[in-house]
Amino acid sequence: MRSTIRWSAVLVILLFIAPVLAHGAVWIAADRPSSWRDADWSSAGILPSPRAEPEASIRILAARTGGLKGAVAVHTWLVLKHAGADGYDRYEVTAWGLPVRRNRNAPDGRWYSNEPEIIYALRGAEAAALLPKVEAAIAAYPWSRPGTYRVWPGPNSNTFVASVIAAVPELGAELPPTAIGRDYRTGFFPTPSGGWAVSLGGLAGVAFGIRDGLQISLLGLVAGVRFTAPALILPGFGAIGAG
Template identity: 40%
Template sequence: MTKYIGLLLISVLLSACSTNDSWRTASRESAGIAPAPETEKEAVIEFYAADAYSWRGWFAVHTWVATKEKNATEYTVYEVVGWRVNRGLPALSEYKTATPDRYWFGAKPEKILSIIGPKADALIPKISEAVKHYPWANEYTVFPGPNSNTFPTWIGQQVPELDLDMPFNAIGSGYANKK
């Protein structure tokens, strides 16, 4: 009986500590940390991390990659999301937006890498090529991976000039070493 009370207490605590009542109503607004494409004409590469949704954010982050070619009016965002697989879609998605720094369902993102200018211009084609060859584009497993943290890590391995240093709580980033 004590075991069940303990499990119930843990469940209540975890659900009560959620940062948002619902993923449907959680903020997805821009954090205002990405260079605006209308003012920054140079090429831009940015890697972002935000606390994972709900109680998972205590332990892990969700990461994604954004690139903007020189003089482009939008960023290309690449990210891996598990719910896509559950719907029969690839885990890896690519989309265009002027706001690549959106809150991750209520969690403000932080930049983990930012490169602007000629170096970004030279590396964007390498990133685009690496994305095409991501070996787990149709897979997602929370732990040990592949997941949203495996993807940017793998891109960093394919494009070592990025000198990417993933956060310690990017759980699943070590999975990229399997290929």
């Protein structure tokens, strides 16, 4: 019994605590804005002009969140555009006011000065066909009332995007391991990658599958390994070596 406890403690230290401390040290050492007022929220210029891309599109963007949370977590949001539209629509969940926000920031705006990246993109006829389903999933988000947002373990911004992905599996989208709150649910369910997962309200869980590999979550942090697109997954760092 003591040996089991000892080895369990060693695994928790190696897989969760040590990576968080290592990435946290790097994060703290970098120059960061002191508050949201000092942060840069401007466009990062990574999206094409809507006129240069007349077809419909669905994108998911992610950027490290603010403060110490950014050492381990990203903030994700949806960017949608109907065919022929003059602009993009950005949908996300925030901690203040009505949780679900539309066009509060630039579609590809920085988040607390952190550069966003496009982690999923679908364009053309397939995107046009799925846009009504995505918009219906946004409208049906169950935690859309004021006061329902919770930073940890959820429901938060990543819970919102994950719920849309779950409601529209045809997207084939998935959130990164650093999207804490993506597994804010309880039970046994399919993953976006075609595997299976079990979660206890985002506090602990396991995901496994051909594309998922083996991922273990503890208090929202994820550690594991992928085999088909080889990657080592560490808390704070995310998927290292993913193609």
